Amino acid sequence: MxxxxxxxxxxxxxxxxxxxxxxxxxxxxxxxxxxxxxxxxxxxxxxxxxxxxxxxxxxxxxxxxxxxxxxxxxxxxxxxxxxxxxxxxxxxxxxxxxxxxxxxxxxxxxxxxxxxxxxxxxxxxxxxxxxxxxxxxxxxxxxxxxxxxxxxxxxxxxxxxxxxxxxxxxxxxxxxxxxxxxxxxxxxxxxxxxxxxxxxxxxxxxxxxxxxxxxxxxxxxxxxxxxxxxxxxxxxxxxxxxxxxxxxxxxxxxxxxxxxxxxxxxxxxxxxxxxxxxxGHALQEAAATVLGADLARRVVGDLLLLHDTGLDRLGDAAQKLRTRYAAFDHPGAREIVAWLDGAWRITQEIMDTQ
CATH class of the missing domain: 3.20.20.80 (Glycosidases)
Known part of the structure; x- marks a missing residue:
């Protein structure tokens, strides 16, 4: 149901x-x-x-x-x-x-x-x-x-x-x-x-x-x-x-x-x-629908870094990821680049004042 x-x-x-x-x-x-x-x-x-x-x-x-x-x-x-x-x-x-x-x-x-x-x-x-x-x-x-x-x-x-x-x-x-x-x-x-x-x-x-x-x-x-x-x-x-x-x-x-x-x-x-x-299959299908096949394969391949590692623990991988996704002309890729650049960092001050 x-x-x-x-x-x-x-x-x-x-x-x-x-x-x-x-x-x-x-x-x-x-x-x-x-x-x-x-x-x-x-x-x-x-x-x-x-x-x-x-x-x-x-x-x-x-x-x-x-x-x-x-x-x-x-x-x-x-x-x-x-x-x-x-x-x-x-x-x-x-x-x-x-x-x-x-x-x-x-x-x-x-x-x-x-x-x-x-x-x-x-x-x-x-x-x-x-x-x-x-x-x-x-x-x-x-x-x-x-x-x-x-x-x-x-x-x-x-x-x-x-x-x-x-x-x-x-x-x-x-x-x-x-x-x-x-x-x-x-x-x-x-x-x-x-x-x-x-x-x-x-x-x-x-x-x-x-x-x-x-x-x-x-x-x-x-x-x-x-x-x-x-x-x-x-x-x-x-x-x-x-x-x-x-x-x-x-x-x-x-x-x-x-x-x-x-x-x-x-x-x-x-x-x-x-x-x-x-x-797992649902992720691949949904990512392809939203991002297109090529970008979807890249994102699924980088899942451990994007979903699990944490921005402050990426180390040298952060710049490699940035270069990789900056090469895609897609709003989803631009969101990843912006996230890597800290565009969506949330502080306790933000939470206390909204």
């Missing part, structure tokens, strides 16, 4: 261009991708400065992306992260939200995701307050699907260390109180889960009282450590059998838009082929 597949552009660091977003949607739609959610951490007008209006150029870009996605048969959505709004959901905040909803309705959205991640969670009545906000939004948004990202969107204890200990029974209360039509985003047993299993997803479904809507943090490569790598390998650890246990499967892509399309295509193949899926 192939679930609804989509892209959730939700990474830190240098954002994609509007053209790169539209090109990615056009590449993936023929392979079964059915939604595109715009939620880059770099868009401060959806995050810390959410009460301010988007600049005119960005508003035009969003409207164009919406039209493009819809023309491809994809739902278009936006992720809104109103910073710690649940601490004081007052009249002024509500008025600002109404203005933001009017803007989103104007550009045209099918999905609205209210994102409560990256915020303190050790506060009284957290689930109750977040449900109140979600229901308020549902009554006023023209979007036909509403999604919520919980403050604790994974079992991973790293969230408790960073954002405070999760309230006891938080997920169960959220699932019980939240309108059953509202989807709940989930990243799995870890922030960047190595695998998803039917057993885990069945347990989460029971907690949330609905199937989780997967926010899959692969091949995303943001963060000071992960930006050292190009995650190019085909998807593993996502057996087709999980399709029956999820509401949808959203992929958080890498900072490199063209290269991200390689693993994204492999996920569609994993669901299509089921037990017949072979991740």
């Amino acid at each position: 192939t679930p609804e597949l989509g892209i959730i552009e939700g990474f830190y660091g240098k954002p994609w261009t509007w053209a790169e977003r539209e090109e990615t949607a056009a590449c993936l739609a023929p392979h079964g991708y059915r939604f595109y959610h715009f939620a880059p951490k770099a868009d401060l007008f959806l995050r810390r400065r959410w009460q301010e209006q988007h600049p005119a150029d960005d508003a035009a870009g969003l409207a164009s992306l919406s039209r493009k996605c819809r023309s491809l048969g994809m739902r278009f959505g936006v992720g809104l992260s109103p910073y710690e709004i649940y601490l004081d959901f007052n009249e002024g905040v509500r008025d600002a939200l109404k203005r933001k909803l009017a803007f989103l309705d104007e550009i045209g959205i099918d999905d609205l995701a209210i994102l409560f991640d990256d915020m303190r969670g050790d506060v009284p009545d957290l689930a109750e307050k977040q449900v109140e906000i979600a229901h308020w939004l549902k009554e006023r948004s023209a979007a036909t699907r509403l999604l919520v990202c919980p403050s604790y969107y994974t079992d991973d204890p790293v969230l408790d260390r960073i954002f405070g200990k999760r309230p006891e029974g938080y997920l169960e209360e959220l699932g019980q109180r939240l309108d059953p039509s509202i989807e709940i985003l989930w990243t799995g047993e870890e922030v960047c889960s190595r695998e998803f299993t039917p057993g885990h997803l069945a347990r989460v479904t029971k907690q949330l009282r609905r199937k989780p809507f997967l926010w899959d943090n692969y091949p995303v490569n943001d963060g000071p450590r992960m930006s050292q790598y190009l995650y190019l390998r085909a998807f593993t650890g996502r057996p087709a059998s999980i399709g029956a246990h999820i509401a949808a499967h959203g992929v958080n892509p890498a900072s490199q838009p063209v290269l991200s399309r390689i693993p994204a295509l492999s996920l569609a193949e994993s669901y299509r082929l089921g037990d017949a899926y072979q991740y």
Whole structure:
């Protein structure tokens, strides 16, 4: 069973261009991708400065992306992260939200995701307050699907260390109180889960009282450590059998838009082929589709250096790789060269300020 597949552009660091977003949607739609959610951490007008209006150029870009996605048969959505709004959901905040909803309705959205991640969670009545906000939004948004990202969107204890200990029974209360039509985003047993299993997803479904809507943090490569790598390998650890246990499967892509399309295509193949899926073969096929045969063979041959070694440990190989890929006239090769030059390095400062 192939679930609804989509892209959730939700990474830190240098954002994609509007053209790169539209090109990615056009590449993936023929392979079964059915939604595109715009939620880059770099868009401060959806995050810390959410009460301010988007600049005119960005508003035009969003409207164009919406039209493009819809023309491809994809739902278009936006992720809104109103910073710690649940601490004081007052009249002024509500008025600002109404203005933001009017803007989103104007550009045209099918999905609205209210994102409560990256915020303190050790506060009284957290689930109750977040449900109140979600229901308020549902009554006023023209979007036909509403999604919520919980403050604790994974079992991973790293969230408790960073954002405070999760309230006891938080997920169960959220699932019980939240309108059953509202989807709940989930990243799995870890922030960047190595695998998803039917057993885990069945347990989460029971907690949330609905199937989780997967926010899959692969091949995303943001963060000071992960930006050292190009995650190019085909998807593993996502057996087709999980399709029956999820509401949808959203992929958080890498900072490199063209290269991200390689693993994204492999996920569609994993669901299509089921037990017949072979991740090595899927990588070769997807790379050839995205890059062309010659460049694909080169990238697959250099996988240990690009995917596994780490930028700061390449040593003399870095210059050899740069020379090799500079010889290709292809946007995928140019992304590799730019990565080698440090164009996508992510610092902790970037993560703290986006």
